[in-house]
Amino acid sequence: MEEHFKLKDQVELKETLAAKWQAPSNIALVKYWGKHGMQLPANPSISFTLHACRTITSVKATKGKPGFSISYDGIAKPEFAPKIKAYLERIVDYCPWTANYYFDIDTHNTFPHSSGIASSASSMAALSACMMDFESELTATPLDYHKMSFLARLGSGSACRSLQGAAVLWGEHKDTSGSSNFYGVDKSELLHPVFQDFQDTILLVDKGEKVVSSTVGHDLMNGHAFAEARFEQAQENLTILKKALQEGDLDMFIKITESEALTLHAMMMTSHPYFILMKPQTLSIIEEIWAFRKQTQIPVCFTLDAGANVHMLYPSEHKTAVDELINNKLTRYCQNSHYICDQIGTGAKKC
Numbered sequence: 001m002e003e004h005f006k007l008k009d010q011v012e013l014k015e016t017l018a019a020k021w022q023a024p025s026n027i028a029l030v031k032y033w034g035k036h037g038m039q040l041p042a043n044p045s046i047s048f049t050l051h052a053c054r055t056i057t058s059v060k061a062t063k064g065k066p067g068f069s070i071s072y073d074g075i076a077k078p079e080f081a082p083k084i085k086a087y088l089e090r091i092v093d094y095c096p097w098t099a100n101y102y103f104d105i106d107t108h109n110t111f112p113h114s115s116g117i118a119s120s121a122s123s124m125a126a127l128s129a130c131m132m133d134f135e136s137e138l139t140a141t142p143l144d145y146h147k148m149s150f151l152a153r154l155g156s157g158s159a160c161r162s163l164q165g166a167a168v169l170w171g172e173h174k175d176t177s178g179s180s181n182f183y184g185v186d187k188s189e190l191l192h193p194v195f196q197d198f199q200d201t202i203l204l205v206d207k208g209e210k211v212v213s214s215t216v217g218h219d220l221m222n223g224h225a226f227a228e229a230r231f232e233q234a235q236e237n238l239t240i241l242k243k244a245l246q247e248g249d250l251d252m253f254i255k256i257t258e259s260e261a262l263t264l265h266a267m268m269m270t271s272h273p274y275f276i277l278m279k280p281q282t283l284s285i286i287e288e289i290w291a292f293r294k295q296t297q298i299p300v301c302f303t304l305d306a307g308a309n310v311h312m313l314y315p316s317e318h319k320t321a322v323d324e325l326i327n328n329k330l331t332r333y334c335q336n337s338h339y340i341c342d343q344i345g346t347g348a349k350k351c
């Protein structure tokens, strides 16, 4: 499969190239946790693509000695360099022309820098979109979204779900033909109308650096006592969730989504060494959401990524009621009362 993505034709290099793309973050419903080889997932996952939380990246490529510079809003960011260096070293096998260019990369995130929202998915997706834009120009061929996702995966696993479509499935799934460990596939066609304008309000409980990075967390699934059962469970949950997405079955959607979030954190708590990324406020918010759902029958649920922040997912028709809940009861658990209103989006776009 990797062979398929290696550009074998010689291309005629241009002196300079320029591209600007934006790519969104995404929120997993069935979670990817555990990997092997070169960023290959131990189990399949599916996510909603977000809209407001995005990275906008401009790249200027100049023919000559290979290398890169990286800045954020025009200000040099040497701390981002190791990730970009590793990324460029990984993609050169698949995009050999990159060895002939110096890349000036400038990025900007629409979400606050230290919000605890990982920018690796949106930033690696936006950078990969720029790279494939160049490859499309040099080869005079249409944009290859599967290869774009393939490259993004080499930068950060979940980034491969941030390129194309409102719902993206990544990883070989027993019940999904065309699913792949190498890239994400657009599954927007699954979405029942109730999901098409779904809201994601992100309650910012903890904006600090994570105590344990996701790289370390993924590694701890190697030899984890529950690993095999977990990977099998993700396969089953994905089958059930796909059906719920198709049928607009919100009860089943809630059951699987919340269970997946808690299972992700249960894996962290049962790793060796064990760790906890949730905070007391995370649990308070979960309890408030459960009480609100019971009382109002409004189908709002939560999910978590590898951190303490809480994503509230719900149909847009309930936005007013959920806003009220947030303002009356939930902002007290957020750092500086901060939260971000987002919703389901469609993927990367050229600017």
Ligand code: PMV
Pocket: 027, 028, 030, 031, 032, 033, 045, 118, 120, 156, 157, 158, 159, 214, 215, 218, 264, 305, 306
């Ligand atoms: O892409 P990574 O290595 O940052 O891992 C992301 C893992 C989770 O966000 C916890 C789950 C997921 O599927 O996005």
